[in-house]
Amino acid sequence: MRHYLTFLWRIARLSFQGGWRFYAWMTLLTAIALVGLNAYATQLVDGLSTTGMTNQVSWGAYIANFTFLVGVAAAAVMLVIPAYVYKKGFMHEVVIFGELMAIAVIIMCLLFVTVDLGHPERFHHMIPPFGMFNWPGSILSWDVIVLNGYLLLNMHICGYLLYKKYLGRPPTKAFYIPFVFIAIAWAISIHTVTAFLYVGLAGRSYWHNPIVAPRFLASAFAAGPALLILTFQVIRKFTRYWIGDEPIFMLRMIMTVAMLINVFLLGCEVFTEFYAPTAHSAAARYLYFGLHGHGGLMPWIWTAVALDFVGLGLLITPLSRRISWLNVACATCFLGIWIEKGMGLIIPGFVPSPLGQVVEYLPSPNESLVCLGIWAFGALLYSWMLHVAIPIMRGQLRANPGDTAPGPRAAI
Amino acid sequence: MNPVEPADGDSRTVEQACSPLTRRTFLKGSAASAVGLAAMAAALRPLLALEKENLTLDALLQRHYRELTPDQLGRILDRLEGECERTYGVHPEIRDIRPRDGTEFAYALNLGRCIGCRKCAHACLRENNQSRDSDEDINMSYIRVLELEKGGIDLETSDHYYDPGTVPRPGKYYMPVQCQQCREAPCTKVCPVRATWKEPDGVVVVDYNWCIGCRYCMAACPYDARRFNYSKPKLAAKHINPDQGYLSNRIRPKGVVEKCTFCLHRTREGKYPACLEVCPTGARVFGNIRDPDSEINYILQNKRVYVLKEDVGTRPRFYYFFDK
Numbered sequence: 001m002r003h004y005l006t007f008l009w010r011i012a013r014l015s016f017q018g019g020w021r022f023y024a025w026m027t028l029l030t031a032i033a034l035v036g037l038n039a040y041a042t043q044l045v046d047g048l049s050t051t052g053m054t055n056q057v058s059w060g061a062y063i064a065n066f067t068f069l070v071g072v073a074a075a076a077v078m079l080v081i082p083a084y085v086y087k088k089g090f091m092h093e094v095v096i097f098g099e100l101m102a103i104a105v106i107i108m109c110l111l112f113v114t115v116d117l118g119h120p121e122r123f124h125h126m127i128p129p130f131g132m133f134n135w136p137g138s139i140l141s142w143d144v145i146v147l148n149g150y151l152l153l154n155m156h157i158c159g160y161l162l163y164k165k166y167l168g169r170p171p172t173k174a175f176y177i178p179f180v181f182i183a184i185a186w187a188i189s190i191h192t193v194t195a196f197l198y199v200g201l202a203g204r205s206y207w208h209n210p211i212v213a214p215r216f217l218a219s220a221f222a223a224g225p226a227l228l229i230l231t232f233q234v235i236r237k238f239t240r241y242w243i244g245d246e247p248i249f250m251l252r253m254i255m256t257v258a259m260l261i262n263v264f265l266l267g268c269e270v271f272t273e274f275y276a277p278t279a280h281s282a283a284a285r286y287l288y289f290g291l292h293g294h295g296g297l298m299p300w301i302w303t304a305v306a307l308d309f310v311g312l313g314l315l316i317t318p319l320s321r322r323i324s325w326l327n328v329a330c331a332t333c334f335l336g337i338w339i340e341k342g343m344g345l346i347i348p349g350f351v352p353s354p355l356g357q358v359v360e361y362l363p364s365p366n367e368s369l370v371c372l373g374i375w376a377f378g379a380l381l382y383s384w385m386l387h388v389a390i391p392i393m394r395g396q397l398r399a400n401p402g403d404t405a406p407g408p409r410a411a412i
Numbered sequence: 413m414n415p416v417e418p419a420d421g422d423s424r425t426v427e428q429a430c431s432p433l434t435r436r437t438f439l440k441g442s443a444a445s446a447v448g449l450a451a452m453a454a455a456l457r458p459l460l461a462l463e464k465e466n467l468t469l470d471a472l473l474q475r476h477y478r479e480l481t482p483d484q485l486g487r488i489l490d491r492l493e494g495e496c497e498r499t500y501g502v503h504p505e506i507r508d509i510r511p512r513d514g515t516e517f518a519y520a521l522n523l524g525r526c527i528g529c530r531k532c533a534h535a536c537l538r539e540n541n542q543s544r545d546s547d548e549d550i551n552m553s554y555i556r557v558l559e560l561e562k563g564g565i566d567l568e569t570s571d572h573y574y575d576p577g578t579v580p581r582p583g584k585y586y587m588p589v590q591c592q593q594c595r596e597a598p599c600t601k602v603c604p605v606r607a608t609w610k611e612p613d614g615v616v617v618v619d620y621n622w623c624i625g626c627r628y629c630m631a632a633c634p635y636d637a638r639r640f641n642y643s644k645p646k647l648a649a650k651h652i653n654p655d656q657g658y659l660s661n662r663i664r665p666k667g668v669v670e671k672c673t674f675c676l677h678r679t680r681e682g683k684y685p686a687c688l689e690v691c692p693t694g695a696r697v698f699g700n701i702r703d704p705d706s707e708i709n710y711i712l713q714n715k716r717v718y719v720l721k722e723d724v725g726t727r728p729r730f731y732y733f734f735d736k
Binding site: 010013014016017030031034035037038041042044045046047048049051053054055056058059113116117118119120121122123125126131132133134137138139140141144197198200201202203204279282349350352353354355356357391396397398401 | 668
């Protein structure tokens, strides 16, 4: 216990120590997060009328970002599976960074849902015995369970492994291996349940479609690894933690396959909607080509399609064996999927409305600031976690400084 | 690229590598903390304008409507009446009106008679205390009247914004849509906190003091029948209907969903819904389907009625038919 408290104290101290780049980066993120908090305070006072949402388009950028990020969080398994199931030793050098990212991203997801609520102070209505939790009826209640469960699983795994590393003792398998395997299944479940939020609504034909869940997973397993690869580049550039090329190229392969499946499923969807169009394809028509003179989503979706295809083109050619091109592919895939799964999936569910109204939606400035604030806060959390975890992994933060440090090449 | 593993690790501990805690770093840290706290306070400044009215301990600890004892509910009704008087300058009478035994409501609408005058949509506003910016603002009305092309029921080509002064227009017909009070209601199924449910007489209601405002029910509704209070309802004192029900037309708080309740504060006491009373052509028929002699029963048994979007499996209590 005393060791653990010392551990926490040293982490707390380390959190505020670093080079000028660290201070500048963290200050910048904090400032943006505070701007977001300020925008949210305004929203709390004035209501959700500060957003671009309406009675017709009743979910917007908050839920779009939420949906996208659940996928990014789930994608941590793309490091865990090679490391623990296929026993790729080199993946153990980086697997912890995926799990830490999952923690930061799930917290972002929970924030995005919270800012979308009209009455966040009634949150306890979901928690029995104070509340009335509509489980198993409501898929949203399933989502609350799986997201929080995933958060706890990853917090346990990361916390336990890092603490053991700090103590310089090997972790006891029984205390984490079962949880790692539960987390693999759990990761798939968080994104499936999130897809079922939409698929379960028979009145919205754009969503009431079995392909949504598989497409969610495919796009998540492209976007998540993309962000991880970019993170690894930052770690390689700015820290002395050693990450080889193997994990990066393993992720590149996973991303390529996932992106191919994603684009294939997109093609299946497009064929169904446009070859034999029914009244149910109005949403897809609105998304890609506009409807009755309204085409607000067209710039978004065509940008996403272009980014997706540039990314895929780079991934399937030898070009992306060069790290610089791989970075470009990661950035385009990440952005493309963010648009396609956010604005491209949520908004057309509401346009046209079930009674045929075409009401367009664009995030308001205040709403965008809240989103930006949550992204900054997520980045702040993840940066902090890396800032603390890397010295532990490298042995610079260890219980017994007398022991020899494990050197730059470290693994969990 | 760093394909080559660096030769030496930094074996110093973090404390050795970083500057120790000196007077100088302590002062710098304190200054940074002070700036941070000031920035935090500045960010939260808008909260000073938050209305404390709805953030009382009583309101936060209020139980779900269906768990309240008559005593608790009585106190809540008093509190809500007081809030309404202080906020809107009108003292309402807010009642808790329970469903009657042996009653199951249904509604039928004769599209052959509807002329699209939108009087029902306006009567709904007057009765149910929805927020509005002006008399013309019917955005929050529970009834949307669609102008449709003759020759089909293509909702996608419907016009919601036609000018009611010129109706009925040639080649068009009109279809009012409101909550269909579904027997298999998707909205009640998806609510994560059971803030909306089906009453024994078939009416789907919302406990506005329990709703968390996630709007999942709005996404689930195939009839666009639910409205959200994006801001605090705007209502002039002269427009307020003081005869209010806890589960129906009391003035809603900001940030909750509301919907048609078949005017339960009227219909549970034997009156007709406001939309029916105002209809100049007699297109609307409402009643208790458990009463064999009711007009609604006659219509359901003798007219060729249909329901909207039968394919989504909601089994509405709201029927349409075409007749003289």
